[in-house]
Amino acid sequence: MREVVLFFLIVVAGTAGELCVSRAMKGIGEVHDFRPKSILSFVLQSLRLPWMWLGIALMSLGFFSLLAILSFQEVSFVVPVSALSYAAGAFGAKAFLGERINRNRWVGIAVVCIGVTIVWWSRK
16 A cells, blocks of 8 residues: 555656646746856746745655655566656646647557556566
């Protein structure tokens, strides 16, 4: 049961964090000037956004869940199963960010999910 909870946190919290950071960055806009002063200004501007902090917190939760599960599961099992975050990311991007996802991407996501299922069945 604990591995299911940890995988859930890895996939859901990690992906939700990435979506929040993406939303924050889209609010700021593209980086066009790569001089140190401009980069510093961009970073400071991003740190003023609540979406950025929420994203960092959620990604941290996903990361520490990954560390926890790696303490008792094999990497060759954990990494493939955590690939479900690709599917969660696509669904989240469509629902939360309004992104359009073409058929080829959905097919690729389905292939990943099939692979995750095969790996899950192989667990000890």
